[in-house]
Amino acid sequence: MRAWTLDEFGLENLNLREVPTPTPGPHELLVKVSAVSLNYRDKALVDGIYAPEKMPKGLIPxxxxxxxxxxxxxxVTKYRVGDRVTSHFYSTWHDGPWLPEYADFQMGGPLNGGLAEYQILGEDNVVPTPSTMSDSEASTLPIAALTPWFALREYRGLKAGDSVLVQGTGGVSIFAIQLASALGARVIVTSSSDEKLARARELGATDTINYRTTPDWAGAVLDLTDGQGVDVVLDVVGGDRLRDSIRAAKGNGLVAVIGFLEGQTASLDLMDLIWHQTHIQGIAVGHLRSFHDLVRFLDEHTINPVVDSVFAFEDAPRAYEKLAEGAFGKIVISTP
Known part of the structure; x- marks a missing residue:
């Protein structure tokens, strides 16, 4: 089969090769890959800044x-030849609290990922693909949809009338807007693009803030909420801007730390944190049981993923470049 392998860190070292087609072992599926979608994690891994010590040479990302x-x-008893399936990110995290050893069993590094014509997945490491979605659409779900769902439902139990702040309009953020809106929450979105903010409103955002024209976006959030702040902040930016997320959160609110676009370290004003009694929760996607819950919710509410662009399998490096440039929604690579 053909597969893209990462022979050294750096996009220039992502190479298309012929490799042996794997054979499924006990309780495993051989899946003919139809599509994969890119997350910032995938770019960070190729760049060598995502747990580089865990990544083997020749990894299929x-x-x-x-x-x-x-x-x-x-x-195998749960699936048959011909069934459509979607991968689950943590192959050993099926339910219950997070355990550190789960980090060694992530798809797409350290375990081989889906940028190949065929892929081995455990029968307990997939969900049935929603009947209302194409494979390209379904490939966007495992990280970008489950991450905000896990933060909003598993850690906060978001309900109608609650409020959420979403940063940006990337893959995770777009799903966050759609999910929070479907749950009946007030959704405030930040972006540097008025055009993207207008599109965010079409997806369910109730309020928007252009952080380029309004640099104090945390202050703007407080103004919109009569000084109270929001119940949940989905922070995909990271770095020292985490301080602004704490400011924007309601007392006893949740700041879900999802991304690290502006850095993997942060300095905090501890008094601000203490006086807000803020809950800061790291979010590392979610477990399989929650993924099944999410798929049912998406079906019930007819939520369709937003795909920014689709690239041919042979053009995979260009898809990574597009991710670095920025996208509204998800970037997909289609496999013939």
């Missing part, structure tokens, strides 16, 4: 994929 079961190993 990209965490999120969807496709069709082509063969099954011994003992």
């Amino acid at each position: 990209v965490a999120d994929s969807a496709g069709v079961v082509a063969a099954v190993g011994d003992g």
